[in-house]
Amino acid sequence: MSSYFSVFRMRWKMELQYRGAVIGGVICQIFFGLILICLYRALYAGKPQTMPLDSVVTYVWLQQAFFRMLLSSDSELTDKIRTGAIAYDLCRPLHLYGYYYARIMAQKLLGSLLRAAPMLVFACLLPRGYGISAPVSVPAFLCAVLSLMSGLLCVCALENLTMGFTMRTLDARGMQALMNLLMMTLSGNVLPLTLFPDSWQRVITLLPYAQLLDSPIRLYTGRYAWTQASQIIFLQAVWLVILIALGLLLWRANQKRLVVQGG
Amino acid sequence: MAYIEANGLTKIFTVRKKREKGHLMREKQQITALDNVSFRVEEGELVGYIGPNGAGKSTTVKLLSGILTPSAGTACVNGLVPWENRKQHVRDIGVVFGQRSQLWWDVPIADSFALLRDIYRIPLSSYTRRLEELTDALQLESLLRTPLRQLSLGQRMRAELCGSLLHNPKLLFLDEPTIGLDAVSKLALRDFLRHENKENGTTILLTTHDMEDIAALCSRVMVLGHGKKLFDGALNDLLARYDTSRIVFVRYDGIVTLPSLPEQCTLEQDGDGYRIVYEPAQVPTSVLLSSLQAAGPIRELTAQAQSIDHLIAKMYREMDL
Numbered sequence: 060m061s062s063y064f065s066v067f068r069m070r071w072k073m074e075l076q077y078r079g080a081v082i083g084g085v086i087c088q089i090f091f092g093l094i095l096i097c098l099y100r101a102l103y104a105g106k107p108q109t110m111p112l113d114s115v116v117t118y119v120w121l122q123q124a125f126f127r128m129l130l131s132s133d134s135e136l137t138d139k140i141r142t143g144a145i146a147y148d149l150c151r152p153l154h155l156y157g158y159y160y161a162r163i164m165a166q167k168l169l170g171s172l173l174r175a176a177p178m179l180v181f182a183c184l185l186p187r188g189y190g191i192s193a194p195v196s197v198p199a200f201l202c203a204v205l206s207l208m209s210g211l212l213c214v215c216a217l218e219n220l221t222m223g224f225t226m227r228t229l230d231a232r233g234m235q236a237l238m239n240l241l242m243m244t245l246s247g248n249v250l251p252l253t254l255f256p257d258s259w260q261r262v263i264t265l266l267p268y269a270q271l272l273d274s275p276i277r278l279y280t281g282r283y284a285w286t287q288a289s290q291i292i293f294l295q296a297v298w299l300v301i302l303i304a305l306g307l308l309l310w311r312a313n314q315k316r317l318v319v320q321g322g
Numbered sequence: 323m324a325y326i327e328a329n330g331l332t333k334i335f336t337v338r339k340k341r342e343k344g345h346l347m348r349e350k351q352q353i354t355a356l357d358n359v360s361f362r363v364e365e366g367e368l369v370g371y372i373g374p375n376g377a378g379k380s381t382t383v384k385l386l387s388g389i390l391t392p393s394a395g396t397a398c399v400n401g402l403v404p405w406e407n408r409k410q411h412v413r414d415i416g417v418v419f420g421q422r423s424q425l426w427w428d429v430p431i432a433d434s435f436a437l438l439r440d441i442y443r444i445p446l447s448s449y450t451r452r453l454e455e456l457t458d459a460l461q462l463e464s465l466l467r468t469p470l471r472q473l474s475l476g477q478r479m480r481a482e483l484c485g486s487l488l489h490n491p492k493l494l495f496l497d498e499p500t501i502g503l504d505a506v507s508k509l510a511l512r513d514f515l516r517h518e519n520k521e522n523g524t525t526i527l528l529t530t531h532d533m534e535d536i537a538a539l540c541s542r543v544m545v546l547g548h549g550k551k552l553f554d555g556a557l558n559d560l561l562a563r564y565d566t567s568r569i570v571f572v573r574y575d576g577i578v579t580l581p582s583l584p585e586q587c588t589l590e591q592d593g594d595g596y597r598i599v600y601e602p603a604q605v606p607t608s609v610l611l612s613s614l615q616a617a618g619p620i621r622e623l624t625a626q627a628q629s630i631d632h633l634i635a636k637m638y639r640e641m642d643l
Contacts, residue, residue, distance in 0.1 A: 065440035069426065069433065076428050135427075147424040149389040151441050152413045315391060 062153055063161040070165035074173070081173045084127065089178060092123040096189055110253045113192050114280045118251040120182040120191040121276045124175035125207070128167045128214055129242050129271060136162065136222060137231035145226075156310045159222055164215045195281030202288035203279040209295040210271040216302035217242075217267060223309035247273045253282060267298040323401070324362035325493065325525050326386065330395035331359045333381050355381040357549035358395070363527065365492075368519045370540035370557070371529045374638050378549040379529045380419075383495045386527075387417050399493065413442065416491035420498035423478070424485055425470045431481045432466040435488060442489035449488065456484045459514045475502040483511070487518070494518070496528045500535055512538050533630040545637070552641055564633045564640070568607075570598045572614055573622040581617035584609060595622070 096116050103112050136159060139145045148155060182191040194200035221238050225231040243249050245268035252263055252273045263269055274291045277283040283291060333356040338348045356378040363369055373379050384390040386397060388404035388411050397404060402411045425434040439449045457463045460480040465473060473481060483499060496515075500508050516539060518524045528540060536543055536557060543560060545553040553560055572581075573595035580596075583589055587600040587610065600610055614620065628636075 062441045062443065065437050069429070069437045072433060073426060073428050142422075144422045144424075146384065146389050146419060147417070147422060149408075150387050150412045150415065150417050152409045153441060154409070 063157050066153075066158055066161040067165040070162045071169045074166055074169045081170075084174050085177050088123040088126055088174060089181060092119055092178070092182070093189075095119045095123075100188070108254060110251075110282075112188065114282065115251055115254070116189065117192045117280050118247070118253065118276050120179070121279065122246075122248050122251070122272055124178045124182070125171045125272055126248065127171040127174055128211060129246055129248060130239060133163055133166050133218075134231075137225050137235075140222070140225050140231075141229055155314075156219065156307055160215055160219050163218050163222075164211065167211060167215060167218075192280070194279045196285065199278055199281055199285040202285045202291075203275045206270075206278055206288060206291050206295060207272075207275040209292055209299065210275055213267055213295055213299050213302060214271045216299060216306055219306045220302060220309065223306055223313060226310075226313045242268055242271075245269065246271050247276070253277070265294070267302060270295045270298055323398075325365040325367075326361075326363040326397070326399050326527075328362075328382075328386070328395070328397040329360045331356055331382065331385060331392050331397055332394040333378070333385060333390065334393040354549050356385070356392070359546070359549070359551045360395075361544060361551065361554060363525060365525055366519070366523045367542065368515075368526045368528065368540050370536040370543040371527055371546065372531070372533075372536060372543055372634070373546035373552075377546040379546055380497055382546070383417070383497050383527070383529060387415055387495055388412055413489070414491055415493045415495065416486035416489070417495045418482055418486045418497060418499050420479070420496075420501040423470070423482060425478075425481055427471050428469055430467045430469055431462075431473075431485075434470070434481075435466075435485060438485055438488050444489055448490075452488055452490060453484075456487055459510075459517070460484050461510070476504055476507045479503055480507065480511070483514075490522070491524065493525045494527070496526065496530075498530050499528070500530060500532050508532075508535075515539060533634055537630055545641075547638070547641055560637070561630070561633055564637045565628060566603060567599055567601045567628055569626045569628065570600070570610065570614075571622075571624045571626070572596050572598065572620060574617065575619040575621045579617065581614050583613055 096119055099112065099115050099119070102108075103115075108115075139148065148158060151158070179191065184190065194203065217238070221231065221234050224234045228234065245252075245263055245266055247253075247269070252260060252269060255263060264273065270291075274283070274295065278285060278288060278291065332354070335353045335355055337351045337353050339351055359378070359382065371379050371382070381390065385392050386399060386404055388408040391405045399411060400414060404411045425431055426437075435453060438444075439446075444452070457466065460483060462477075462480055462484055465477055465481065470478060470481065479499065479502065486494065500511060503511065512535065515526060515528075519526055519539075526539075528535065530536060541556060543553070543555070543557045544551060545560070571592065580589070583598065584600075584605045586604045587598050589596055589598050591597075598610070598614075614623075
């Protein structure tokens with residue numbers, strides 16, 4: 060386990076090297092957040108929805124703050140596969156799936172925490188109706204954090220699945236574009252899932268994408284009662300097991316038919 | 323039992339090719355990268371592995387390091403089948419792929435080394451000792467805190483080598499480790515490898531196109547061509563087979579008429595002198611010398627053996643590679 064933790068720590072260190080990217084990301088995400096909020100305010104001014112505006116605004120801020128968690132972006136890993144540098148990773152006494160999982164997790168966790176902290180501070184300072192609201196209760200907040208963490212585990216498994224496909228197609232772009240599209244839409248980043256028609260929501264909230272950010276945010280805003288948290292985390296755990304199992308199967312199959320690119 | 327035993331190793335790749343006409347269809351083609359190759363390497367040997375581009379050298383290294391699975395044949399390294407017991411097998415091997423990097427691009431190389439320490443679970447005390455030994459030999463102390471991206475090619479190569487040896491591997495695969503190194507670094511690297519081999523008993527399989535590396539380091543060479551093993555034995559035996567001609571360079575005082583030479587010699591003008599290539603077995607050197615002297619007063623005469631690169635090129639030509 061300690062080796063995987065070292066990989067995690069190393070990727071974490073590397074992420075700290077890109078401070079400029081963090082500043083850029085924060086500015087970009089704040090901009091997006093403000094635009095979306097103005098949009099929803101305009102929508103609500105015309106036709107109020109069942110969900111209170113405050114909750115939608117909170118939803119938008121949390122989505123923007125943890126945006127980095129959703130976006131698949133470790134281009135170094137996909138480059139390794141494309142150029143064949145993966146050969147080195149294959150001669151380490153580690154399970155390759157775990158090795159990449161740890162790397163992806165470090166990048167997503169630190170990448171989003173570095174961006175989320177200043178953004179959430181900013182969102183707290185905004186006036187009511189524009190800024191983020193406090194969580195409904197302390198237990199709700201704790202449950203939200205817990206489910207955010209298990210959501211993170213799911214999203215890493217999902218991205219590792221993309222890596223597995225990249226080993227077959229060699230080019231990650233198609234798979235990543237598809238994954239990002241599904242992710243952004245079905246995780247509530249484009250439009251809060253709470254604003255989808257109820258009949259749609261019943262299906263969408265069961266999909267793995269909704270486990271990443273939508274469930275934790277609903278716990279935070281009180282849309283799900285915190286007493287329901289165990290059910291939510293159970294659903295996340297089921298998806299986690301399914302995604303990791305699929306990933307491991309795919310990776311094992313890959314290892315048998317592996318060809319190292321570039322001589 | 324030998325340290326490495328390979329029996330009938332075969333690797334077939336399927337390559338997809340675009341047809342010249344018709345852009346939609348692709349043709350599949352089977353390429354045999356390695357064709358029924360067998361060999362044994364004893365513990366502590368330093369073996370050179372040579373062959374023209376695309377001969378299957380790297381494929382062999384990848385099979386023996388457990389990265390690829392062969393299409394047919396078996397191999398056993400220290401009692402383990404590399405591709406079946408990959409995790410256990412790789413603990414004891416080190417690999418350097420000359421054209422790839424194992425160190426992290428944006429972080430200081432010392433951090434990459436520390437990660438390798440954790441991955442191989444090297445105890446801290448032996449790690450510190452080993453790192454000191456390696457940084458000394460490879461002159462890396464001053465570079466340890468520099469991110470990899472700021473190192474020159476040669477510095478990077480030395481760092482890569484250090485990374486591959488931290489865990490004290492019993493077997494070292496070097497796939498073109500001297501690519502892009504300057505003369506000083508090359509010599510230092512050779513000394514270092516010789517030392518590793520002698521002092522630590524590390525078995526080394528060295529793949530390279532630099533024949534000087536082979537001549538300086540390896541007593542035994544294996545030649546691979548078109549995926550087949552063509553030669554396995556002492557370098558001197560290999561060279562003796564092809565090292566049949568000699569070169570003489572001669573310069574005369576003043577202008578002379580072209581020396582008339584026995585017809586088995588080839589003569590060409592080189593600057594203000596002549597270069598003669600001949601085979602002592604056909605034309606005795608004394609005969610050549612007297613006919614050279616007959617042409618006029620000789621100011622300067624140098625004799626040289628064919629360069630090792632020429633010999634290898636000749637060998638590849640004769641083996642039809």
